[in-house]
Amino acid sequence: MKRYEIHPAHAESPLRVAEFEPAPLGEHEVAVAIKAVSLNYRDLLVSRNTYFCNIPNGLVPCSDGAGDVVAVGKQVRLLAVGDRVATLFFPHWQGGRPDAASVTGALGAESAGAFTERFVSDESGLIKLPAGLSHAEAATLPCAALTAWNCLFEAGTLVPGQTVLLQGTGGVSIFALQFAKAAGARVIITSSSDAKLERARALGADHGINYKTHPDWSQEALRVTGGRGVDVVIEVGGPGTLEQSLASVCIGGRIAYVGVLTGLAGQANPVMLIPKAAALHGIFVGSRAMFADMLGAMTLHGIKPQIDREFAFGEAPAALARLESGGHFGKIVIRVGG
Ligand SMILES: NC(=O)c1ccc[n+]([C@@H]2O[C@H](COP(=O)([O-])OP(=O)(O)OC[C@H]3O[C@@H](n4cnc5c(N)ncnc54)[C@H](OP(=O)(O)O)[C@@H]3O)[C@@H](O)[C@H]2O)c1
Known part of the structure; x- marks a missing residue:
């Protein structure tokens, strides 16, 4: 399987494709075949190691991904194989006011991100998607x-x-x-x-x-x-x-x-x-509860994310360059997997 890794030490080309073997699934974990990720300005900061936290070489980037559940652990209750899901930027911020525990482990900076063919998370770190959003559209939602x-x-x-x-x-x-x-x-x-x-x-x-x-x-x-x-x-x-x-x-x-x-x-x-x-x-992004409210409003009002451009998996450096140029309007998406 393939994923992207960030190597901030290589300033000219910090994004690298790497092969990996998925680890066995834990009892509370869910495996997602990611179909799309979106870029945020934050991904530029991460690639330059100028984000709030130190970025280790080899970190999997991107907070924002959407895909299909392909396997679930024995104790998983709320998600099933075939469900369409998006990642949570803060996998531990389920609701209420943020605290030190809820705003740790941010994807694509403090923990491995979504720019991978196989993303593994506790089920609490994923949110089920409504039918009206494509993978590309859903991948624009977790951060921006x-x-x-x-x-x-x-x-x-x-x-x-x-x-x-x-x-x-x-x-x-x-x-x-x-x-x-x-x-x-x-x-x-x-x-x-x-x-x-x-x-x-x-x-x-x-x-x-x-x-x-x-x-x-x-x-x-x-x-x-x-x-x-x-x-x-x-x-x-x-x-x-x-x-x-x-x-x-x-x-x-x-x-x-x-x-x-x-x-x-x-x-x-x-x-x-x-x-x-x-x-x-x-403001630091938001919680799962806010995400659920937002999905409800988007469904009610038929709000469709404005996608500037979709790039193929191999075009990630070009997608990051498009973000850096500031020429975009709305969101930049990269397709993942087949
Ligand atoms: N705190 C949080 O939770 C959080 C969450 C998401 C994003 N952010 C931050 O919010 C910022 C925006 O993120 P984003 O992902 O939306 O970025 P983005 O998509 O890369 O936005 C870039 C756009 O910002 C506009 N811009 C640049 N300089 C500007 C200026 N001096 N005045 C007004 N507009 C300017 C430009 O629009 P025009 O081309 O139209 O001029 C540019 O195209 C970033 O700093 C990001 O790190 C923070």
């Missing part, structure tokens, strides 16, 4: 989609009629656009590309701002909200964009701090959160 869901409806406490501000047209932001529109919210989205803003409008975005031609885009966000500001911001940038988000958020609003696209060390002054009585909330 769940993060967007958590930002909007858990940390963001979004209600219909409120305004959401999204940055760029990558995986998290495009899922957030789709979810926010389904929930009856108004969406303002930024992008470096007018063509991508058009695509976002076609998906329901109410206002698009080109952050290259409007680097001070909070002014535009305030203008289109009549000076009030936005209720929820999903902050995927960091230094530079966080200052704009702090200026854009309304009194009583929430900034969900998710990403590091513009770097790790910023100078943003959060003091305006005080008179605005606004919240800055760090």
